[in-house]
Amino acid sequence: MSPNIAVTTGSWFFNPGARDWACPPAPAEAASFHAGLPGYAPTPLLELPGLAAEWGVGRVVVKDESTRFGLPAFKSLGVSYAIYRVICDHAGETVRPADLPGLREMLGSLPRLDLVTATDGNHGRAVARFARLLGIRAHVFVPDVVSPGAVEAIRAEQAEVTVLADDYDATVRSASEAAESRSSAVLLQDTAWPGYEEIPQWIVDGYSTLLVELDAQLGATGPSLVVVPMGVGSLAQAVVTHYRSREQRAALLGVEPDTAACIQTGLASGRPCTVQTGSTIMAGLNCGTPSSLAWPYLRDGLDAVVAVSDEQAAGAARELAALGVSSGPCGAATLAAARAVLAEAAPSRRAALGLSADSTIALLNTEGAHETRR
Structure with missing residues (x-):
């Protein structure tokens, strides 16, 4: 502390x-x-x-x-690049410049992929937006201090949203636990901790x-x-x-x-x-x-x-x-x-x-x- x-x-x-x-x-x-x-x-x-x-x-x-x-x-810069790297990693492909149609085609040959994240607003909306554009599911955890308008903006991107009566740190822990509980889920978080650093680095x-x-x-x-x-x-x-x-x-x-x-x-x-x-x-x-x-x-x-x-x-x-x-x-x-x-x-x-x-x-x-x- x-x-x-x-x-x-x-x-x-x-x-x-x-x-x-x-x-x-x-x-x-x-x-x-x-x-x-x-x-x-x-x-x-x-x-x-x-x-x-x-x-x-x-x-x-x-x-x-x-x-x-x-x-x-600005969050969509980190989110889009990290999703790209996650998809390439799952496909076993060498990282190279790609467009959204190419990523959607790559996803078609992979097992189901879901994205999970925690947010205080803009990061979660960016995850939801690019997940929707790629045709994959997103589950976004939000602390209840986030404004209703920001929550609705995430839902408007067709993401599942869970609002928690917790602070940001606790909401991140809940998202991590949810991702670990499903084999198809990948945590796409914009903060790192020991043992979870590769995807946050891609976001950076x-x-x-x-x-x-x-x-x-x-x-x-x-x-x-x-x-x-x-x-x-x-x-x-x-x-x-x-x-x-x-x-x-x-x-x-x-x-x-x-x-x-x-x-x-x-x-x-x-x-x-x-x-x-x-x-x-x-x-x-x-x-x-x-x-x-x-x-x-x-x-x-x-x-x-x-x-x-x-x-x-x-x-x-x-x-x-x-x-x-x-x-x-x-x-x-x-x-x-x-x-x-x-x-x-x-x-x-x-x-x-x-x-x-x-x-x-x-x-x-x-x-x-x-x-x-x-």
């Missing part, structure tokens, strides 16, 4: 050696696979010149994932397409700072992998709810730990335990983590909406985090992240406004 470390609004943890750490890159075939899917297009990169002027930096941009594959979040690999697109959109200079929502840390793992496997060493800032700061608590204590989560509008970040795969990447390669409140996330979502960006609280938390570091905190935080008047700050908007998810 959690050590005796208090995380409050604005608390941050900084690792001065993060930009010296290096790791191997993500596999290149994930981006090739996504490019062959129907409806694929790079998501927009939006300029926010007013914020750049306010913060005294060169550029502030938002990588807007609110329309990825017609769904309101799938997220790398977002970062390949971001590099192409920014050009040769690349970002000076990337701000990423945390949750269990899987997207942040993809971000660390991308920017710690190349010469250009961007600063990386994670953001968590102040009521579910499992990453910051673990970093401050020097070991991964579980924290008791509370109520938060940042439902997708309301996670009490970091992914076992993500942990070493975050420990060694993440520059800093900051905790924000519901009030800050809601205010950031309103601010982004006024600027023409559709964002839910999880995506908007990146703006709240950047503001906490650049506009409210002591100048030492800006200096620690190596920011100057020429810097480019990239905010990862991981979800659309909640109204778009109904």
Whole structure:
């Protein structure tokens, strides 16, 4: 359980050696696979010149994932690639770029395959969507703090949905037990623990397409700072992998709810730990335990983590909406985090992240406004 470390609004943890750490890159075939899917297009990169002027930096941009594959979040990148790898693995095929008709044909020669997952919204909907497109069954477990609209959106994808009066961690355990009880079922979860790491790694690999697109959109200079929502840390793992496997060493800032700061608590204590989560509008970040795969990447390669409140996330979502960006609280938390570091905190935080008047700050908007998810 959690050590005796208090995380409050604005608390941050900084690792001065993060930009010296290096790791191997993500596999290149994930981006090739996504490019062959129907409806694929790079998501927009939006300029926010007013914020750049306010913060005294060169550029502030938002990588807007609110329309990825017609769904309101980035999750479909990891889900689609992981399902592809699961199908190829079951068929004994060497992994290669494939399209949905090819995967459906491959499935026709295999025994029945069902997908099981737990979600706080967007991940489960992405699993349900790609399962429906491939003609396979999906069973999605959801904690009861998820909004009714988000639950109905998953059901609309023809998935079986089980709502539990539990937190996210317990819901993941229930999904895992359900998958283990059926020989046809495969757990497709976006967090890892010892003994369950292959599929979560495929999901992380799938997220790398977002970062390949971001590099192409920014050009040769690349970002000076990337701000990423945390949750269990899987997207942040993809971000660390991308920017710690190349010469250009961007600063990386994670953001968590102040009521579910499992990453910051673990970093401050020097070991991964579980924290008791509370109520938060940042439902997708309301996670009490970091992914076992993500942990070493975050420990060694993440520059800093900051905790924000519901009030800050809601205010950031309103601010982004006024600027023409559709964002839910999880995506908007990146703006709240950047503001906490650049506009409210002591100048030492800006200096620690190596920011100057020429810097480019990239905010990862991981979800659309909640109204778009109904």
